[in-house]
Amino acid sequence: MTGFVVVGTDTDAGKTAFSLMFLAAFPDTFAYWKPVETGDSDAEKVRRLVPRAVVLPPLARFSEPVAPVLAARREGRAMPGVADILAARPSADRPLLIETFGGPMSPLTDDVLQLDLIRAFALPVVLVSSAAVGAVARTLQAAAALEHAGLRPVAVALTGADDAFACDQITRRLGGIPVACHEFPAGEWTRDSLAAAAERSRWALQRVEPIVRAGPTFGGRPTDIAAADARAVWHPYTPLQSPDAPLAVAAADDEFLTLDDGRRLIDGISSWWTILHGHRPPAIMQAVRDATHQLDHVLFAGATHPAAVELATSLLGSMPWGPGGRVFYSDNGSTAVEVALKMAYQAWCHRGEAGRTLFVGFEHGYHGDTFGAMSLSRDPVFFGRFEPLLFRALQVPLSADALDAALTHHAGEVAGVLVEPLVQGAGGMRLHTPEELRALFEVTRRHGVPFIADEVMTGFGRTGSLWAFEQAGIAPDLVCAAKGITGGVLPLAATLASPEVVAAFDTADRTRTFFHGHSFTANPIACAAAVASWRLLQTGRWRTDVRRIEAHWLAAAAGLRKLHGVKDARVRGLILAAELDVPGGYLADVGRAMRLAALERGVLLRPLGNVLYALPPLCTSDDSLARIADAMVHAVRSCGL
Structure with a gap:
């Protein structure tokens, strides 16, 4: 997935207004997607005012104009979580402009903030803030919340009258990223008034467009990280002419790795047994x-x-x-x-x-x-x-x-x-x-x-x-x-x-x-x-997690032992290992086959030749444990033993 995420400092920051301006300026470049809507439909507004834009339907829409998690509760419906939204990412022939709701710290579900979703997208972030009094503090506070999650906006859009002082203060404090004010139509929003406003802001929007269109950067330059890696990097325990390109990882949280193509993998081996509590605790x-x-x-x-x-x-x-x-x-x-x-x-x-x-x-x-x-x-x-x-x-x-x-x-x-x-x-x-x-x-x-x-x-x-x-x-x-x-x-x-x-x-x-x-x-x-x-x-919580994971593994080991070709399956704490009855040891061909098969199920494993194992972080959920066990079964069966 490519594109960028429009994030507001708060509910009335002007996220939809900025999105309209951007799409009016570049109607054939990006597709619009707002995963969760409440109240009047922003997707319909974009479709009406920018008819050339590709507008994708939301995953969830609630009629009451309140916080989505509250609207869902009042309607007796489930609010989609991070995994649901990532799984629902639409396919499009162009990058996505993804508009969020509220602010970074708005609740997505009862136990997850929208910040976690923004981080999981692993895409550039444009931060939108009102240019009204307090713009500097409001913007820097939101930027600090994003930075706390390992995110840094690539641009800031201030909505309202031009404020050179605010732009200068924010630019200097956020490392020189593009910051500009955007004045919206003063009266009724029509296609013509929007087009005129977008034209007035074109100089500022043109500074942002190549940054967000390029996606993640390396050394400040847009790049294909896999190609750049192949030219410069020597990986451990990997042949220089390996048939498999390295996974390009853009972000991580809990037991998950997010790749630059948007895929989410379960880190089933704690990144070579290093990650203890989970990624980025x-x-x-x-x-x-x-x-x-x-x-x-x-x-x-x-x-x-x-x-x-x-x-x-x-x-x-x-x-x-x-x-x-x-x-x-x-x-x-x-x-x-x-x-x-x-x-x-x-x-x-x-x-x-x-x-x-x-x-x-x-x-x-x-x-x-x-x-x-x-x-x-x-x-x-x-x-x-x-x-x-x-x-x-x-x-x-x-x-x-x-x-x-x-x-x-x-x-x-x-x-x-x-x-x-x-x-x-x-x-x-x-x-x-x-x-x-x-x-x-x-x-x-x-x-x-x-x-x-x-x-x-x-x-x-x-x-x-x-x-x-x-x-x-x-x-x-x-x-x-x-x-x-x-x-x-x-x-x-x-x-x-x-x-x-x-x-x-x-x-x-x-x-x-x-x-x-x-x-x-x-x-x-x-x-x-x-x-x-x-x-x-x-705190002692780790003891409970080890017992919980070990119990899952004991059940999984019993199933693995029944598979043809499995010589032994063993468990100790966080470790589940299945040894296949094939020659070759560490160089056994089944190792690569099992790794690729596990990736098909969204799980990162790195077999030790004929030994397939999992050693996940302590935070790994029961659902993820089940997915790891399923991936291991699939990996063994893929060997055709």
Whole structure:
């Protein structure tokens, strides 16, 4: 869908009047659509005064000229929601001029504001405001409401007598966008009087028309984002000659992604397991906005700031250690693991055992794409090319006996054991029990080897407990956190070190400094997002959501197991995985086929080869969960097994 949205500061701003002026000036360029009408029909008015315009029928029309949600209630009818209106978007041979009602904060339904609909359209916004006294404040207040939702008007139309002062003030405060006054016919509105008024405003309308006709822009220029992407961008885990163009995403909210063509997809994998509460949760977005008004960034070597301290204190408070632990910030899951490996080895060096250079990981483990993380993962598909560059490490079967044998054979050599607790993510969503995890931990205790928990994917409630290791009743020596730490809004990672690890560095001897750091360590804006996310977790609502989603998944797994070709279906917290009985592993052709089939059902999934999985945000509605489950069934059946 292309076009633009006409949004008013309030009910009497002049949205329909501006729409009439615009269509009178460009009658063959845009089609008019007002999804919801109350009182006299604006669509009929446009049809009467601009006969050359294409006028599309509203989705809902109510006779009483009051707020649509109230009019619907009085007529005993249902008010269409965001999904209903998006699904009803008419097909036209030209871009749409979509007129809204009231203002951005007007209620669309009993629990949704029109602002959510405007955001979901993912189209340029023209803000209309009366030029009467108070125009500057009125316009800036509405613009602030739009900005709060991640929207910024591309132009402002003031309806009424010319006010150069208001235009100048609004232009300067909204970044130089086009702002102009439009004087409407003084008397009766006729085709001729409207045409004359449109001609008087043509110079101003001509500034707006190419902006809204072009749609979304990149670098200030209209563009085909897919074509521009193909010329400039190198995507992760994607062949440069991939047969599938990347999805051009224009907006996101809750569990949904809105594409630039207007499609709405359910983000069934939380955008690579990052989005925790949902896309753009208001509390986190507000925290980010507030943070940008105070501090953008400051080096973290020899400096600190409140958000970093509050977050570290909160994280440590969730650990089973007692006082004395520390938090070391970095940028992502891979770096969190690198920090843990370096800390574990350097701690041994400080204890006089520099010969402990061997780390132990587990088969099917994945810990990131940097060299230390690759060395512990050793997946031949992902990392086989780099084998000559990787340091020595062991990968053993995920069993206490195998680990015990390895630590016994390499006594005095091992610096640490690294495991993804309860779920091995990228290795195929492979599950192990809390009892198995505890058995691994107890082996490391007997051998005196540090236990490192990679909670990058499993942390922050995704497995049913705040940290996955909690279910085993263990106390790791080091914990790696990332992905969901900011709710998925910004990149940030943390490595949590136990008091025993910290004690090895607790000295004034500068030669024993942990010489590691990143330019954007503990970025204040990211830390503010993480603090806000942590506060959301502290409400406890996430526990209810995990139980609700897990119950859906248990029922869905039972159905998936009955499908031909499904080897296993498994559930843990927010995770539902179906493993197909086909060869090829991560490179299995069924992976692409299942992804495309899920997209046909409006769900974004990214199979791990022959393993199809879902891991949605906590906010995902029951309806969306049902759609994800349906898409997974459809995806499996599409493979023709």
